[in-house]
Amino acid sequence: MTDIFFDFVCPYAWRGLEMAALLRPQGESFRLRHFSLVEGNHPDNKDGLNWRITDQPADADGGEEYMQYQRPSLNAFLAAQAAYRQGEEAAWNFTLALYRAHHEQKRELEEATFTQAAQEVRLNLEQWQRDRQDAAGLRRSLRADLDAAAEIGVFGTPTFVLDDGSAAYYRFENLVRDPDRARQLWTLYTNVLHSGAGIATIKRAKHRPAHRQ
């Protein structure tokens, strides 16, 4: 069982989840877990988790630029936590539908989008809306994921945590739609983590604007 940590605002996490979705019918199992980029990058959290997204109101407007993600991220997490109470398949279906709505169809992470995703994947809507009223319970489950992510040292999404505890951020630019390509990508990733050389980082350089002479 591999844990996959993600934030709905993150396009890299979307690609990672689509890869994982292609691997599930091939016998790989993944557990869906939430990690908040806003919380992870919050300046008050440099020496520990002092600022928690789970303590913020659902309608909070983040002040700083990067905080613009706070409200959509938190509300997407909470809508998803409610969906997850309907079982693993419902959880995967809702998660992928919401990711595609946001990153493919460019819809905002807001109430209308959550509801449309729930309808699209045929959640039990009545139950889902009832579960969404349990704000304290949903925030507790979310917080358990965020606490686990912090213990592991997750810093970005998607981060995959393998059975043996090895964990790494895995970022790729192109959406994979072919199961064999997904398998190759996954094999490559696990080979890197298990190479025996203790590979800690492979990170592409980016061409910079010409420097001053």
Place this chain on the structure above:
Amino acid sequence: MTDIFFDFVCPYAWRGLEMAALLRPQGESFRLRHFSLVEGNHPDNKDGLNWRITDQPADADGGEEYMQYQRPSLNAFLAAQAAYRQGEEAAWNFTLALYRAHHEQKRELEEATFTQAAQEVRLNLEQWQRDRQDAAGLRRSLRADLDAAAEIGVFGTPTFVLDDGSAAYYRFENLVRDPDRARQLWTLYTNVLHSGAGIATIKRAKHRPAHRQ
């Protein structure tokens, strides 16, 4: 031909060079190139290369903590640039000898260490000392490497730049001494860069100290 950018102060670059050295007899060719971590991380260089290590005196004492590397790094580069005038094998031999002296035998990057490395790999010592007097010429060659690194967007060492221009930082913790393991590590790296998915980053999470509740 793969360019390998390195700084003598960096232990990860040392491991990368040892891997490359094991691959050379297997038909891979690498060009030795310098990248200065002190210059790359200098606060004045956020918007371009305003502060150049090649403009600093050889005996400069960096003030800030990270600047402690300035003098040893610059002087190792210049000693190596002089050695490189004696051909490719001399360049590899001197580079590896100096890396091992510093990172394995824990000797400082200073004059006595440079001279011992030069003797150990049987450089033409007279020529080497004469070439070292050409401070302006050595700094020009060094600067050409640093300029090239900046164009590529090198940010850490070792960074390998493949024939097709793809470039990435490659960090691993364990020294490789077996040629087959070196081949595996290299194949893994090139597969990651050429996966077709545009893999930009694989980076391990690190367990953090327990957060505050």
